[in-house]
Amino acid sequence: MNPEKPRKPTAAEKRQMKSAARLYAVQALFQMEASGQAFDRVRSEFETHRFGAIYEGDEMAEGDSTLFARILEDAVIWQAKVDQATDAALLATWPIDRIDPTLRALFRAAGAELLNPKTPPKVVINEFVDVARAFFPEGKEPKFVNAVLDHMARSFRPEAF
Template sequence: MKPAHSKTDKRQMKSASRLYAVQALFQMEVSGQTVEAITREFETHRFGATYEEGEFAEGNVEHFRAIVGAAVNWQAKIDQLTDRALVAAWPIDRIDPVLRALFRAAGAEIVDLDTPPKVAINEYVDVAKAFFPDGKEAKFVNAVLDHLAREARPEAFVAPKAV
């Protein structure tokens, strides 16, 4: 019998799944591999794997699959939302492919998985910091995702009425 995971462990596993989803979406784009091949590779060789260089974090496989699947299924809508959040001179196909993968993963959670937008934004800003430690991209990611989320889920940003 597996030990029960604490709430912190579950949160960390979901965070790791988000990082893996961005990596998987990036890998799909640059390699042309199918979603099935990529998810199988990640589940077999990344989630909790130990190598000479170190150990990969354990992730939530179901959450990983849901993000990657939704990103693929909703890619056109997510890309349109992202395009509208970007400056006109920088359509999504001109930005860094890691950022493109990140916007698609975050967009999947906001558009299809009912993750609260503020949670998704915070989580993916942290993912951006993992890929781009100097911080500039994290601010950019925050601004783009805030715009994307406000367009996709405006009801999540309405202040509650005072009683």
């Protein structure tokens, strides 16, 4: 008997899984802040109950669990540094604690990934602008996110520009 080997994801499927991991990371960071739940609990919940889950007939995307965990952990570890960089990119009269909590979670996730040299800054910016479009499809937030993340990327990784 020849057991079937699991099919390896295509390059497009891998990109989709990474995009989903970024979206899930923003949702998880939002949930951690809103509920006060710990990193391990939220990470486990997302990996167990959201990645690829089916709700009311709709299937949730499968996420890259390694990238998801890395972004989440780095966002927790580097939160103060990321928040300072976000504050520097925002107007002085609009500190990070006054912005929408979804945007705050997005900046923390994106900032954590910008601090990791594995992903080029332009990829991080494009991916998180897409995440902003998912949360704010009709608003000006995606342009705002692009500007803030560009400023943060230049601050964290000037050699990449």
